[in-house]
Amino acid sequence: MACRISELVLDCADPERLAAFWSEVLGYVELGREDDGSIEIGPPDAGFGGPQPTLILSPSSDPRTGKLPLHIDVSPTDRDQEAELPRLLALGARPVDIGQGDDVTWHVLSDPEGNEFCLLRRRIPPV
The missing domain is CATH 3.10.180.10 (2,3-Dihydroxybiphenyl 1,2-Dioxygenase, domain 1)
Incomplete structure (x- = not known):
């Protein structure tokens, strides 16, 4: 048995902005929103569990401290x-x-x- 990457989670200050950016870069669409402000984007024809991982943009106010x-x-x-x-x-x-x-x-x-x-x-x- 093996695992595969199903989703990547990116903490960010502005989920809306990054969801729009990464959707355009990857040709993804919005798949859903959570009450905490997270936005999930992914391939338009497959969504979660498809051959490509989805991307979750999760709101965070924690400052980034480097690379x-x-x-x-x-x-x-x-x-x-x-x-x-x-x-x-x-x-x-x-x-x-x-x-x-x-x-x-x-x-x-x-x-x-x-x-x-x-x-x-x-x-x-x-x-």
């Missing part, structure tokens, strides 16, 4: 990396310098709340 120990990598599905980068920047992503150098094949970005993620070079087929 997250975990980050998300995304890969383009319907265009190459250089065409996807301007789209992500237009959605509100920002380039981040974490000392990665000029020789890497990925772009380090942050979402509107400063959570780092990487745009990888390899294009993958959509699920």
Whole structure:
């Protein structure tokens, strides 16, 4: 037996803002809301338990105190990396310098709340 990742939970100051951002980045839709203000987003055709994990944006007023120990990598599905980068920047992503150098094949970005993620070079087929 094995496990698989079914959902990722991201504490954030503004769940609405991040749900909108990550929905556009990933092509996800809102799946539900909880009384605590959490918003779950996921693939429009599968939702929770499908082949891709859902993302829960959970409200938190705890200040972030540095680089997250975990980050998300995304890969383009319907265009190459250089065409996807301007789209992500237009959605509100920002380039981040974490000392990665000029020789890497990925772009380090942050979402509107400063959570780092990487745009990888390899294009993958959509699920």
